[in-house]
Amino acid sequence: MEKKGVKIDPDFLDKKSKEFSLYLEKLEKDIIQLAGEGFNISSPLQLSKILFEKLALPTKGIKKTKNGYSTGQKELEKLKDYHPIIAKIEEFREYSKLKNTYIDALPKLADKNNRIHSTFNQDITSTGRLSSTNPNLQNIPIRSELGRQIRQGFISDNNNVIISADYSQFELRLAAALSNDTGLINSFKNNEDIHSKTASEMFNIPLDEVSKDQRRAAKVINFGVLYGMSAHRLASELGTNYYEAKHFIDNYFNSRKPIADFIQKTLLKAEQEGYVETFYGRQRPTPDIKSSNFIIRETAKRAAANMPIQGTEADLMKRAMIKIHKKITKTGLGDQILQIHDSILIESPKENAAKIAEILKYEMENIAPELPINLKVDINIGQNWLDI
DNA sequence: CGAGTCTGTTTG
DNA sequence: GTATCAAACAGACTCG
Numbered sequence: 001m002e003k004k005g006v007k008i009d010p011d012f013l014d015k016k017s018k019e020f021s022l023y024l025e026k027l028e029k030d031i032i033q034l035a036g037e038g039f040n041i042s043s044p045l046q047l048s049k050i051l052f053e054k055l056a057l058p059t060k061g062i063k064k065t066k067n068g069y070s071t072g073q074k075e076l077e078k079l080k081d082y083h084p085i086i087a088k089i090e091e092f093r094e095y096s097k098l099k100n101t102y103i104d105a106l107p108k109l110a111d112k113n114n115r116i117h118s119t120f121n122q123d124i125t126s127t128g129r130l131s132s133t134n135p136n137l138q139n140i141p142i143r144s145e146l147g148r149q150i151r152q153g154f155i156s157d158n159n160n161v162i163i164s165a166d167y168s169q170f171e172l173r174l175a176a177a178l179s180n181d182t183g184l185i186n187s188f189k190n191n192e193d194i195h196s197k198t199a200s201e202m203f204n205i206p207l208d209e210v211s212k213d214q215r216r217a218a219k220v221i222n223f224g225v226l227y228g229m230s231a232h233r234l235a236s237e238l239g240t241n242y243y244e245a246k247h248f249i250d251n252y253f254n255s256r257k258p259i260a261d262f263i264q265k266t267l268l269k270a271e272q273e274g275y276v277e278t279f280y281g282r283q284r285p286t287p288d289i290k291s292s293n294f295i296i297r298e299t300a301k302r303a304a305a306n307m308p309i310q311g312t313e314a315d316l317m318k319r320a321m322i323k324i325h326k327k328i329t330k331t332g333l334g335d336q337i338l339q340i341h342d343s344i345l346i347e348s349p350k351e352n353a354a355k356i357a358e359i360l361k362y363e364m365e366n367i368a369p370e371l372p373i374n375l376k377v378d379i380n381i382g383q384n385w386l387d388i
Numbered sequence: 389c390g391a392g393t394c395t396g397t398t399t400g
Numbered sequence: 401g402t403a404t405c406a407a408a409c410a411g412a413c414t415c416g
Binding site: 298 | 401402403404405406407408409410411412413
């Protein structure tokens with residue numbers, strides 16, 4: 001992946017850069033106007049003074065940092081109704097982040113063939129995942145519509161296509177497998193909507209009576225509570241009160257006994273053995289589990305509960321990548337160009353795409369027959385990273 | 389002036 | 401009373 005690199009479209013990114021520049025200038029003008037004086041919008045310290053001293057916006061419920069009131073996204077959201085400058089600042093942050101970190105940075109790193117060669121570190125993370133640096137190609141935007149467009153700047157070479165293979169619900173499937181939660185395992189086997197299923201069990205109602213909000217709550221819980229999300233944060237994410245959130249969490253663990261037991265077992269191991277491990281034996285030491293400091297100790301517990309699942313995912317991905325190298329690269333069909341934790345990207349001549357798709361799906365879905373879970377892989381094919 | 393920290397934003 | 405895990409990076413800022 002490092003040697004092959006991934007091709008970008010510098011003309012596309014240059015065009016985007018100019019668009020963004022124009023709009024940022026306009027935003028900056030508007031913000032200065034609303035503030036009544038010039039200042040560096042990118043400086044949280046200066047911005048904080050403008051918002052909370054000059055404009056005297058309410059500070060009730062605003063988090064403090066070392067240097068004053070916080071201007072983070074969450075805090076700005078609370079101020080939105082008090083002043084039109086807030087929305088502009090949020091927009092300024094979004095556009096400048098995308099321009100500075102991606103649109104302008106990526107073309108500088110390309111070689112003469114317009115390919116970017118990231119470094120994939122194999123000995124950095126505490127769970128066994130890869131990490132990507134210079135540039136980090138594992139955090140290219142996708143969640144916001146504006147940011148997602150940047151993916152159009154990642155393209156295949158002439159006559160080639162990009163093929164993506166993503167594990168569906170990787171984390172939850174691994175949690176089900178490692179805890180041997182037969183109910184959850186069967187739900188996956190039957191291809192059920194897992195968030196709706198969770199909601200129906202949590203709220204003790206039939207599957208077809210699950211409301212949109214109930215499904216949304218179950219989804220947040222499926223991703224967060226597994227690793228120790230507090231009732232407090234769950235309440236703020238769902239917009240409900242603390243007691244209801246606490247009730248949700250209790251219900252969740254009551255209806256997912258095997259997962260609750262698995263977490264307990266993992267924590268006990270961390271305390272007694274001083275480490276936790278993946279299904280295949282990759283270890284992470286857990287010295288902080290015995291810390292006398294509550295915050296450090298509780299943080300260590302959450303990290304310990306998370307590691308076997310995230311780490312087993314990482315083990316499986318690495319095993320899959322080796323298999324794919326053997327079946328796809330060594331046979332001359334195509335090259336791996338990126339790995340993003342639960343997802344692999346291949347570049348190949350377009351006439352090989354169908355064959356590669358078939359190999360990817362089969363090899364990745366059958367990478368761990370020893371685990372009591374069926375893995376599911378989604379394949380997409382396109383000319384650029386936005387279309388897949 | 390360079391190294392390191394802080395704040396804030398991006399991803400799985 | 402404390403509270404989701406795992407990463408990288410830009411720009412501002414501080415320190416020696």
